[in-house]
Each structure stands twice: as structure tokens, then as C-alpha cells.
Amino acid sequence: MADFQSELKALAKPGDRGDGCRVFIETYGCQMNVYDSQAIGGLLNKDGFDTAADIFEADVVLLNTCSVRELAEHKIISRVGEIRRQRRNAHLPSVTVGICGCMAERLGDELQKGNNRVDLVVGVDNYDKLPGMISELMATQTATRRKRTATGHRTDAHYVAPPVIYPVNNSHLVTIHKGCDYKCTYCIVPYTRGPQTEKSPQAILEEIRTLVETGATEVTLLGQNVTAYHWQKEMDFAALLESVSGIEGLQRIRFLTGHPRDMHQHTMDAIGALDKVCPWLHLPIQSGSNAILKRMKRLYKKEEYLEMVDYARQVVPDVTFSTDIIVGFPGETEEDFQATLEVLRRVKYDQIFSFKYSERPGVPAAKLADDIGTNEKKRRLAEVMALQEKIWNVEAAREVGKTWTGIVEAPARHPGDSWRVRTPNNRKFVVADNLIDQGLKIGDEVSARITGFANTTFLTGE
Numbered sequence: 001m002a003d004f005q006s007e008l009k010a011l012a013k014p015g016d017r018g019d020g021c022r023v024f025i026e027t028y029g030c031q032m033n034v035y036d037s038q039a040i041g042g043l044l045n046k047d048g049f050d051t052a053a054d055i056f057e058a059d060v061v062l063l064n065t066c067s068v069r070e071l072a073e074h075k076i077i078s079r080v081g082e083i084r085r086q087r088r089n090a091h092l093p094s095v096t097v098g099i100c101g102c103m104a105e106r107l108g109d110e111l112q113k114g115n116n117r118v119d120l121v122v123g124v125d126n127y128d129k130l131p132g133m134i135s136e137l138m139a140t141q142t143a144t145r146r147k148r149t150a151t152g153h154r155t156d157a158h159y160v161a162p163p164v165i166y167p168v169n170n171s172h173l174v175t176i177h178k179g180c181d182y183k184c185t186y187c188i189v190p191y192t193r194g195p196q197t198e199k200s201p202q203a204i205l206e207e208i209r210t211l212v213e214t215g216a217t218e219v220t221l222l223g224q225n226v227t228a229y230h231w232q233k234e235m236d237f238a239a240l241l242e243s244v245s246g247i248e249g250l251q252r253i254r255f256l257t258g259h260p261r262d263m264h265q266h267t268m269d270a271i272g273a274l275d276k277v278c279p280w281l282h283l284p285i286q287s288g289s290n291a292i293l294k295r296m297k298r299l300y301k302k303e304e305y306l307e308m309v310d311y312a313r314q315v316v317p318d319v320t321f322s323t324d325i326i327v328g329f330p331g332e333t334e335e336d337f338q339a340t341l342e343v344l345r346r347v348k349y350d351q352i353f354s355f356k357y358s359e360r361p362g363v364p365a366a367k368l369a370d371d372i373g374t375n376e377k378k379r380r381l382a383e384v385m386a387l388q389e390k391i392w393n394v395e396a397a398r399e400v401g402k403t404w405t406g407i408v409e410a411p412a413r414h415p416g417d418s419w420r421v422r423t424p425n426n427r428k429f430v431v432a433d434n435l436i437d438q439g440l441k442i443g444d445e446v447s448a449r450i451t452g453f454a455n456t457t458f459l460t461g462e
């Protein structure tokens, strides 16, 4: 595989193409997009573009988008109109708007038609073309501008976000691969992000070493299916974890997201044995019914999933689990749905991300009749959420009185009262401001006694 960063030097003439043109990037969707936006920002800065603080300050607005749900795409289309309207109302000149990410890859030229058309469409593997495309657009009279699209998958396009703009909640994101080789029937990702293509272990280790040199102590390894990481038959995900663990100065390693089918026993053994690897597994089950799992093409059975959870509990101390659930998949009977609830009762997840099934054009499930009515989907979703809340309230209450240790990440959502701390197994607690006044800062380790909880956040006190 080509070294993409050195290729970039040939593709771009760094330094002055942007000539101070200000770009604002709005990010939607998953952590992969968060990382990609940082990489795009780095690419543009390197080429003489400046970062704008908001849409009003910008010459160019890029929306880095998600296609996972129809609603997410609708929101982006409205957002384009809203940006243009807000600029008009502020008596500002028309702004160049570009769409990046999954929606750009899925819809391509379509986004350059209609009322809310955009000037630029750049898919997930073509961000290195952005500086040139923007420069060309900015140099052309608005009225005569040609629309620009760059989409299509490339195996060599692995972007690296510069460390200076990198930290997210004190955990530095590092993508280890892109795309996905599975074809879960409801999922658009294999079509928008292409086949699974790995970053080399050397590139990953080098990226993390650079981060550590600039002060990072924690990384989150990112990918659509990190547990399937495999570098030329030499290194699988467990071996990669071991190599990353060897980096001196790095203290914690998290990872997102794994596929249950690739969470092998030896991977769990490695997670349990390597002190730096955090014991939190986000393993999307999607449904507790084998019939539905088969229709989703998830390639595991409920029983195998539960065995995996049991094994992880044996070999990974303090492990916690979170998951994704889809309710109302085509043909989901009440019995199928009850099987999903049963899995929730059995696993006792810390957190679930549950969604009503929504059809995505072009994926295999779109050929199945979307036969569960909207109200029934809503009812099932509400039931899943209510059950999770009930289970969590019992589990969380068991933690009261214990002393936890975690890393200070950021001010809590409600300012003025506390700071958010995350434990290795991904539980969140808040500590009072006065500890910060005493010199505690982001990235520091802090211990506190759990006194209660509100939803998934734990409260602490003396």
C-alpha cells in the first residue's frame, strides 16, 4: 500500500494555495467523521487555508455528513438552505458550500441539483483533492462556476489528522482502517465507505508515537469493524493491541466499533491481559432473534453472542458492555422483539443505542417489505428504552458507595457545577469544581466515592 502522506506532497503544493481563504467544517455522524474532519482541517491548513470560527466568518463551509439514517440526510439538505439563509439575513455574500463524507459518496452529483444545491461534493477517499478544488472554485466567477464532484473508492487514501487539533475529550482518535467487508443487509456503510482497507501497523504506531510525543496519554482506535483488523495475514487486532500497548508513555487504549463475529477468544484474552487496554466492549447485537439476525446477515447467532459476553466477563476484569439495537426490522414478530428484550435482561448493558428500522435505498434490506408500522416501531423502541432504564437503575445502584478512579475529560454538560471524569470501563462520573480549583486538570487521574447517579452519569461526594 502506498504511503498516502508522502503521496500528498506530490498531489498538493503546500503553503499558499488557500491564500488565507477561511473554511468552516461542520461534522455530523460517527467518530470516523470527527477524525476525518480533523484530517481535512489539517490538509487545508497545510495548503494555506485558514480555519473559520463559524459560518458567518467563512468563505467556504464544508458539511461532513452521515448517511446511516434517512433523517440525517434530510437534516443536511435543510442545513444547506439554512446556511444560505442565515448568511443572507446577516447581509453577507453568498458562501461556497461543500458536502463531504458518506452522503457525498452516496448521492454524488445529485447534490448539485435542486434548490439547496451545493458547490462541491467530495467523498470519503478524495479529501486530498479538496485544496485544489476549493482554490479552483474560489478563483472562478460565482456565476460561471462549474460544479465539482470527487467520489469513488481508493485503497491508498488513509488520512492522518495532525496532532495539534486532535484531542477529543482527552482521547486522541486514530483510525486503523476504513470501510467494511460485511454486507449487513440494512447498512449503507459498505457502499459509502467501500471495502475494508487497513492502515499499516507501522503507520498506526508512528501516528500514536507522534501523539504521545505531543502529550497524549490515551488513544481510541477507530474503524467500522476494528476487531476485523488484519494486516497482510501478519497482524490481527489482538496483535495490534499488543504492539500499541508497547508504546512508552501511552497509558490507555480504547477502541470502537467491533463486530461480535470477530471478537475471538484470543482477542478478549489480549484485552484482559494488556493493562493499557480499557475494559469496555461496544458490541452491536442489533437483534436478539436468530431469524432477524439471519435476515440482517449479521453472521452470528444470539447464543454465540451470549457465549462471547460470558467469556469476556471471565477474562476481562471490570468489563462493561454497550450495544446497538434496531427495532422493527422487516418481518420482526412480537416473539422476535421479545427475544431482543431477553438479551437486554441477560447482558445488562451499561448503555444501548436503539433505533427504529429505517429503510436506506440501495441496500439489500430495501427489497424486503418495511412491514412494521410506524406506531408499532415507536412502541417497540419505547419498550426497549424503558427496559434498559429499569435494568440500568438496578445495576447503577450497586455502584453507590464504591470508590472509582478515572481521567478528568472536560467540564460537565451543565456548566458551573462539575467536571466530567471517565473510568477505564467507560463509566462517567462528575467531580465538583473545587477539585479543579485545587489544580486538577484535564487528563489527570482522580478518585472519588460514588454517591448516586442521574441517568448514566454518576455523582460523587465525600
Ligand code: SF4
Residues within 6 Å of the ligand: 180, 181, 182, 183, 184, 187, 188, 189, 190, 224, 225, 259
Ligand atoms: S459490520 Fe455490518 S453494520 Fe457494521 S459497518 Fe459493516 S456492514 Fe455496516
